[in-house]
Amino acid sequence: xxxxxxxxxxxxxxxxxxxxxxxxxxxxxxxxxxxxxxxxxxxxxxxxxxxxxxxxxxxxxxxxxxxxxxxxxxxxxxxxxxxxxxxxxxxxxxxxxxxxxxxxxxxxxxxxxxxxxxxxxxxxxxxxxxxxxxxxxxxxxxxxxxxxxxxxxxxxxxxxxxxxxxxxxxxxxxxxxxxxxxxxxxxxxxxxxxxxxxxxxxxxxxxxxxxxxxxxxxxxxxxxxxxxxxxxxxxxxxxxxxxxxxxxxxxxxxxxxxxxxxxxxxxxxxxxxxxxxxxxxxxxxxxxxxxx
Numbered sequence: 001x002x003x004x005x006x007x008x009x010x011x012x013x014x015x016x017x018x019x020x021x022x023x024x025x026x027x028x029x030x031x032x033x034x035x036x037x038x039x040x041x042x043x044x045x046x047x048x049x050x051x052x053x054x055x056x057x058x059x060x061x062x063x064x065x066x067x068x069x070x071x072x073x074x075x076x077x078x079x080x081x082x083x084x085x086x087x088x089x090x091x092x093x094x095x096x097x098x099x100x101x102x103x104x105x106x107x108x109x110x111x112x113x114x115x116x117x118x119x120x121x122x123x124x125x126x127x128x129x130x131x132x133x134x135x136x137x138x139x140x141x142x143x144x145x146x147x148x149x150x151x152x153x154x155x156x157x158x159x160x161x162x163x164x165x166x167x168x169x170x171x172x173x174x175x176x177x178x179x180x181x182x183x184x185x186x187x188x189x190x191x192x193x194x195x196x197x198x199x200x201x202x203x204x205x206x207x208x209x210x211x212x213x214x215x216x217x218x219x220x221x222x223x224x225x226x227x228x229x230x231x232x233x234x235x236x237x238x239x240x241x242x243x244x245x246x247x248x249x250x251x252x253x254x255x256x257x258x259x260x261x262x263x264x265x266x267x268x269x270x271x272x273x274x275x276x277x278x279x280x281x282x283x284x285x286x287x288x289x290x291x292x
Contacts, residue, residue: 008053008061008111015111016131018138019055027102031141033065033095035110038135040089043127044082045072045291049116050093052138054100055107067095068120072291080291088132110138115221118190118214122221124253124289169198173209189215200234207233222253233267240267256287 035050051066072080074091083089102108114129115122176193195209212228226249233242241264248259265278 005063008051008063009059011051011113012053012061012109012111015049015051015113017112018110018136019107021102021107022057022105023102023108025104027108027140028100028143029064029102029140030099030143032097033067033141034139035067035093035095036090036135036137036139038088038090038132039071040086040130040132041071041083041127042085043123043125044085045070045124045289046083046127046129047071047114047116047120047123048091048093048129049111049113049120050095051111051113051116052095052098053109053111054102055109057105061109064100065095065098066116066119067093068116069093070123070292082291090135108140117188117216117221117224121251121292122216122224124222124251124292126219126221167198168196169205172196186218187215188218189213203237205235207231207235220253222251225250235267241265242267251289253289255289256292258285258287259283 033052039048047068047070049066049068052064053061054064055061069091070080071083071089071091074089075081112131114127173195174193176191178191180189180191182189191213193209193211195207197205197207200206209229209231212226214226215224217223226247228247229244230246231242231244233240243265244261244263246261246263250257260283261280262283263278263280266276
């Protein structure tokens with residue numbers, strides 16, 4: 001789900017971690033960090049998540065950049081190849097481009113894991129990766145030499161909201177972003193909800209609502225799901241109308257199962273359906289995972 005990354009210590013605790021430092025002098029990087037390693041997997045499709053973090057003196061772990069590779073796509077995404085279970089396989093992971101300055105006294109941390117949920121859909125089957133520790137190599141795009149400007153620039157403080165958004169009207173719906181851990185159900189979920197009410201052109205009043213939940217089994221990563229609803233209501237003096245889209249997305253080890261419902265309706269008093277009535281259409285599809 002959307003949002004700035006929070007402290008990475010919880011994910012780090014569940015990962016294989018390498019650390020360098022503390023650094024003595026400022027270390028600036030610009031570009032793509034690259035990880036090279038040799039890995040063995042017990043299953044033919046496995047993922048490797050790599051996160052580069054800046055660890056502050058108080059222990060806070062700030063995400064600098066990350067990358068994820070479906071190891072079946074190690075040579076090609078158009079022609080993926082299954083891993084040979086138990087066979088050491090050299091891989092290369094290019095992390096996302098970044099610009100960062102590690103300050104003196106900070107640690108450089110590399111966290112490796114077999115998934116990065118909820119940022120990336122989980123792998124089809126469980127399996128502990130084996131890493132040849134002597135093969136691990138992290139290349140950082142270090143910026144060397146004197147800085148191009150003598151003094152760092154001063155930036156205007158953020159206003160704290162979206163300057164391009166419409167002015168809100170009245171009390172706004174709450175924003176929700178939380179993680180739920182269902183111990184008995186053996187499931188972890190991420191829940192979001194947000195929206196806004198505002199005035200638009202031609203005397204219209206607009207209501208936007210967005211809700212979603214993604215979940216994954218804690219014992220079977222191939223069993224994952226997402227449900228989402230997006231509703232858009234426009235109220236004019238002459239008529240009110242609404243559109244809604246609902247997604248039900250599920251996976252197992254072999255396929256993705258997708259259902260999308262789209263609704264359009266004209267609303268009357270108390271949001272009863274009037275006028276053109278209600279129009280609804282459903283789209284359904286099952287998509288083989290094909291080494292995904």
